[in-house]
Amino acid sequence: MGSEHTVKSFDEELRRLDNMVAEMGGLAEVQLQSALEALIRRDIEKAAEIVANDRRLDHLEAEVDQHTIAMLARRQPMAKDLREIVGALKVASMIERIGDYAKNVAKRTGAIAEMPPVPSAQTVVRLGGLAQQMVKDVLDAYLSRDVEQAKSVRARDRELDALYTSIFRELLTYMMEDPRNISACTHLLFVAKHIERIGDHATNIAEIVHFLVTGEMPLDDRPRQDESEMTIVTAHVPSDEE
Amino acid sequence: MGSEHTVKSFDEELRRLDNMVAEMGGLAEVQLQSALEALIRRDIEKAAEIVANDRRLDHLEAEVDQHTIAMLARRQPMAKDLREIVGALKVASMIERIGDYAKNVAKRTGAIAEMPPVPSAQTVVRLGGLAQQMVKDVLDAYLSRDVEQAKSVRARDRELDALYTSIFRELLTYMMEDPRNISACTHLLFVAKHIERIGDHATNIAEIVHFLVTGEMPLDDRPRQDESEMTIVTAHVPSDEE
Numbered sequence: 459m460g461s462e463h464t465v466k467s468f469d470e471e472l473r474r475l476d477n478m479v480a481e482m483g484g485l486a487e488v489q490l491q492s493a494l495e496a497l498i499r500r501d502i503e504k505a506a507e508i509v510a511n512d513r514r515l516d517h518l519e520a521e522v523d524q525h526t527i528a529m530l531a532r533r534q535p536m537a538k539d540l541r542e543i544v545g546a547l548k549v550a551s552m553i554e555r556i557g558d559y560a561k562n563v564a565k566r567t568g569a570i571a572e573m574p575p576v577p578s579a580q581t582v583v584r585l586g587g588l589a590q591q592m593v594k595d596v597l598d599a600y601l602s603r604d605v606e607q608a609k610s611v612r613a614r615d616r617e618l619d620a621l622y623t624s625i626f627r628e629l630l631t632y633m634m635e636d637p638r639n640i641s642a643c644t645h646l647l648f649v650a651k652h653i654e655r656i657g658d659h660a661t662n663i664a665e666i667v668h669f670l671v672t673g674e675m676p677l678d679d680r681p682r683q684d685e686s687e688m689t690i691v692t693a694h695v696p697s698d699e700e
Numbered sequence: 701m702g703s704e705h706t707v708k709s710f711d712e713e714l715r716r717l718d719n720m721v722a723e724m725g726g727l728a729e730v731q732l733q734s735a736l737e738a739l740i741r742r743d744i745e746k747a748a749e750i751v752a753n754d755r756r757l758d759h760l761e762a763e764v765d766q767h768t769i770a771m772l773a774r775r776q777p778m779a780k781d782l783r784e785i786v787g788a789l790k791v792a793s794m795i796e797r798i799g800d801y802a803k804n805v806a807k808r809t810g811a812i813a814e815m816p817p818v819p820s821a822q823t824v825v826r827l828g829g830l831a832q833q834m835v836k837d838v839l840d841a842y843l844s845r846d847v848e849q850a851k852s853v854r855a856r857d858r859e860l861d862a863l864y865t866s867i868f869r870e871l872l873t874y875m876m877e878d879p880r881n882i883s884a885c886t887h888l889l890f891v892a893k894h895i896e897r898i899g900d901h902a903t904n905i906a907e908i909v910h911f912l913v914t915g916e917m918p919l920d921d922r923p924r925q926d927e928s929e930m931t932i933v934t935a936h937v938p939s940d941e942e
Contacts, residue, residue: 520917527786534776544769544789551793565929630886634879640872645929647886648893675762687807687887 471529475546476601478525482518482553483597489560490593494586496564497649498579500571508564515557522550545670549600552659556593559652566645573642578628582650585625588618589653592660599667608667611660618657625650626686713771717788718843720767724760724795725839731802732835736828738806739891740821742813750806757799764792787912791842794901798835801894808887815884820870824892827867830860831895834902841909850909853902860899867892868928
């Protein structure tokens with residue numbers, strides 16, 4: 459059994475799969491973009507729309523699942539074709555999760571909008587911009603099977619993690635300065651964490667692109683390092699003597 | 701082409717796949733259990749071991765991936781068999797993520813152990829116990845293809861979410877009472893969120909069990925509802941008049 463497929467409609471089916479993944483990717487990008495806009499404008503209505511729109515991504519993922527299972531059953535593909543199909547299945551589930559995080563950002567917008575503004579919101583949106591560019595580039599890399607572009611996305615995750623860690627410290631400091639900031643800052647912390655996770659998923663997709671093109675996962679360790687997990691910020695509490 | 705397989709060794713390969721998933725599940729359970737113990741005992745060394753052990757889960761998931769791809773290629777399964785294989789692939793990736801969350805809990809233990817104890821740590825560990833039971837039960841349900849047990853896990857996610865939401869409020873209150881609690885409480889908040897996510901993944905696995913047995917995903921909406929995302933806790937700040 460050769461691994462080459464000569465039936466033209468198999469290519470068509472693969473293309474259809476790519477198109478479905480591309481549609482999901484485009485939708486996830488829009489969701490993230492809108493979530494960041496809603497956050498910065500404190501737009502609760504828009505946030506609610508984003509939450510509602512997430513269902514489309516869930517449905518699209520279910521369609522990709524069905525399509526891949528049907529292709530596996532009907533076509534019994536080998537080697538590279540099989541990799542393509544399993545790759546699409548994995549990428550679709552990662553895009554669905556990126557959409558979930560965009561939805562989670564939107565969900566927090568309601569609570570954040572009802573509280574006094576915190577200066578860090580702008581920095582969080584900048585973090586979101588970085589993640590958004592990673593998502594955009596990794597989807598391009600996936601659709602063009604571009605390993606170099608995928609590598610560059612993977613490398614950029616370090617930058618995202620560093621900015622996230624500094625936001626973490628900044629938000630903790632605001633909380634310590636004034637307890638009235640605690641609620642808003644806590645929600646912003648989670649928003650920042652969601653965005654950091656979007657970067658992780660973009661990195662995961664970059665690794666799948668590497669796998670699709672080369673047949674192997676990247677061997678070097680992931681650059682990912684979120685140092686906020688070890689971060690302690692000490693509150694300066696006036697002692698009785700002061 | 702019939703969907704029944706008569707070759708005995710296909711069953712053996714499926715069994716091997718189940719065993720691999722069972723091994724992953726057992727390891728994830730132990731990781732979660734150890735992470736909760738390390739958290740309550742403020743045991744930094746144990747926490748570091750858990751972080752290191754997570755690699756085994758990553759490797760096991762890669763093995764499951766390879767084995768499933770090889771099975772798909774060699775066996776060209778249809779219908780229920782195909783569902784079993786794709787199901788194992790998905791369950792393995794969910795278990796890997798449960799392991800990731802256990803690792804994330806362990807990572808925060810270092811920071812938490814260096815700060816004064818917060819009363820909520822006990823409640824967070826109780827939340828962990830609930831999640832642990834869900835993971836254990838859903839793995840049993842998966843291995844015995846028990847839809848009823850899977851349903852009961854799915855239903856319990858509501859309880860987990862409710863406890864998580866109350867922990868969220870409690871931790872915010874501690875932060876507002878004393879800024880010295882902010883660092884520890886923030887890390888505990890993330891620990892609680894990781895545990896809540898473990899419950900979500902147990903629920904995802906429960907849905908796969910439903911799919912494996914019935915051929916369809918459960919139709920009713922997910923019980924999942926984390927209300928902490930909308931939670932605002934207002935700080936009582938003494939005004940100038942007080």
